[in-house]
Amino acid sequence: MSRRRDQLVTTALRLFSQNGFRATGIDLILREAGVAKKTLYNHFGSKEALVVAVLDKRHADFMATTRMTVARLAPRQRGDPRMRRPLAFFDGLDAWFTSGSFHGCLFINASAEYARSDCPIHQVCVSHKVRLLDTLESLLSEMPHANVRDMAQAVGLLADGAIVRAHTAGELHAARSAKRAVRRLLESYL
């Protein structure tokens, strides 16, 4: 809808990712976005609302990227065809980690800064993680369906673990470790 609104959300997404939420002041976002303060407070009533909008955008972007990446990389996976899509998901993580613009999972970071579970920001993070698990289940839908739930849990844990390791410990190859574990784990279900 609004071009100014998009500029604000896009700029805030970048700055929040790079420097954290509380460490990023409104004034910096405004300066880098080239937007006046009043415009921000017309679109969003508060910084908290802007954070929520940023997380919503990040969720949409992540889901779209995931869909595209899995579709592109699944055909070139080796091994049982039923494992191709979940394995491709980890190639997507690998590309993300090594892209040079990786700053960890924005939802994990937001949960760390806004820890209280009754905070709207925290609830958006819960929602993202739940929907991500649904996505993983759908990627696993070709596997023996009796264990899809268990597999999705395990794969989700390995994905979150890889994101955390890559960010906190700087191990940018974490996605490849995770992919090896996923392959071994899924093979045990075939």
Added chain:
Amino acid sequence: MSRRRDQLVTTALRLFSQNGFRATGIDLILREAGVAKKTLYNHFGSKEALVVAVLDKRHADFMATTRMTVARLAPRQRGDPRMRRPLAFFDGLDAWFTSGSFHGCLFINASAEYARSDCPIHQVCVSHKVRLLDTLESLLSEMPHANVRDMAQAVGLLADGAIVRAHTAGELHAARSAKRAVRRLLESYL
């Protein structure tokens, strides 16, 4: 050594865990610890140094708790005896998550708030995660040693993933999901 210093670190550890680092002001720490501001700046030259001291204490506490918990819970694990200690580690995570005083991994949270990799705080987090991997390797030392490195990587990812899920998504049973995955994964190495 100093009683005041310990009060400051202990109080700051609690407040940083509950509310985050940047959201916790010096004045609150001082009030709750019952210590004067000058005393803090005599022991630590800055808030950043206090954060580092808190993370050092947390690392020591975590390692001590892990050692004790694994020693106590390993004997009651079912399955191959060589898997007992790594499995017991996840029972320790489960007890932590459901203890009522779980606020995520302090090092993951610190990395989220102090994102720049040249920041001393971030480096303490890297160091913690590296030492944790060493610990996991030692817990896996009874497993076939050719694959200890790979197994420790996978188990570490599942542990970090469980911590993140439990905190960000509020899934306090995440440690049990992770433990099931670890059991299955380690069995594939026997």
Added chain:
DNA sequence: CCAAAAATAGACAGATCTGTATACTTTAAG
């Protein structure tokens, strides 16, 4: 017991942050 070290209370400086208000300018739709 006494002197040096450590701690206290509290004011204060200087910076920063969120959010509001004002006065002016641009944009866009009928």
Added chain:
DNA sequence: CTTAAAGTATACAGATCTGTCTATTTTTGG
């Protein structure tokens, strides 16, 4: 073209935060 909506620039209020300084009191080691 005109008018109402939206945006700009900027000052400002009020709160908060880190860190310093002073003057006083408590603790502690020899």
